[in-house]
Amino acid sequence: MSLPAVHRDPTLPERVTIYEVGARDGLQNESALVPLETKLEFVQRLTAAGLPIVEATSFVHPKWVPQLADAADLVSRLDLRGATPYPVLVPNERGLDRALEAGVTHVAVFASATETFAAKNLNSTYETQFAMFEPVVRRAVDAGVQVRAYLSMCFGDPWEGEVAVDRVVTAGKRLLEMGAYELSLGDTIGVGTAHHVEVLLDAYAEAGVGTDRLAMHFHDTYGQALANAYAALRRGVTTFDASAGGLGGCPYAKSATGNLATEDLVWMLDGLGVAHGVDLPALAETSVWMAQQLGRPSPSAVVRALTTG
Structure with a gap:
């Protein structure tokens, strides 16, 4: 399996954290129910491939996201005290109750x-x-649980159009001031471009929020996710959300197609000499396996390049 030539850019961060969202954000929009055992194996394979954080599921009401109705059963099969955190999304206090239980x-x-x-x-x-x-x-x-905050529609909204940068900064700061340790800024419908990313990050910096508190969550609807990630990396961001194989979407925003593929991000980071700890061949094999379970090819360009021909 070929790997990119490494040309280290000394102006970039030495290491980044990849926050893997494939098992939750990647699968939540699948119309056909994925069996519990398949989800469990997916999470375990992602962990074995070196992903340092694997978001497992969401404690949302099954009426709203039927795909994740087995959240409690999945979490009960994971080692929650091991080295790899398995965060879960909680939409409200009832979801938190279930997560704490x-x-x-x-x-x-x-x-x-x-x-x-x-x-x-x-x-x-x-x-x-x-x-x-x-x-x-x-x-x-208060229960000793770390809280991450996602903020969606940070670059554009399918109903409202472009979202004002100052509105995104104000909303994000409110979430951080509540007690979230990290804020993930989401380009939910994938309309962001590289300089827009820089403008938003600069606005957060001017508001007193450094890149150490921020993560980026890009969708690849218009093919801009990797370029946007590079722009954020150059601004000093060191946490990136990504989904193995480029799986994902949003059930409430039909224009939100797949997430930034973890393999595509890893390939770029490898070429830049930025450490991340992920085994790319093992990850690509995992995405091919999951694509087979879903009955369609992986959307990731790197997965296709590494596993075909």
């Missing part, structure tokens, strides 16, 4: 930078979502 050590909340998506995804308003999340974050932190 399951013994998880990391949770995530998912907010919106726009009014319309808050209504469609959270059945809330932009403002009341913060009131909903405040007790979730507080109770989790």
Whole structure:
């Protein structure tokens, strides 16, 4: 299996953390139910490939995301006290209750930078979502559980169009001030471009939020995810969300296609000489295996290049 030539750029971070979201964000939009044993093997394979964080599932009501109705059963099969954290998404206090009962050590909340998506995804308003999340974050932190905050629609919204940078900064700061240790900025429908990423990160810096508190979550709808990741890397971001094989989407935003493929990100990082700890051949094999389970080829360009011909 070929690997890229390494040409280290000394201006870039020496190491990054890849926050693997394939098992949750990657599978949540699949129409055909994926068996529990397949999900479990997927998580275990991702862990064995060296992914340092593997988001496992979401404690959302099965009515809203039927694919993740087996969340408690999946979590019960994972080693929650091992070296690899397995965060779960919690949409509200009931979801947090279920997560705490399951013994998880990391949770995530998912907010919106726009009014319309808050209504469609959270059945809330932009403002009341913060009131909903405040007790979730507080109770989790009080229980010794780390809380990550996702902020969606940071670059554009399919109903509202471009989202003002200052609105994204204000919303993100509110989540961090609640007690989230990290804020993941999501390009949910993949409309962001490289300089837009730089402008947003610069605005956060001006507001007193450094890249050590930020992660980036890119979708590849318009083929910009990897370029956007590179722009963020050059601004000093060291945590990137990615999905093995490029799986993913959002059930409440139909224009949100697959996530940045973990393999594509790893290939770029390898060529730049930026450490990440992931075994690319093992990861590509895992994505090929999962694609076979789903009955279609992997969307990842690197997976296709490494495993065909």
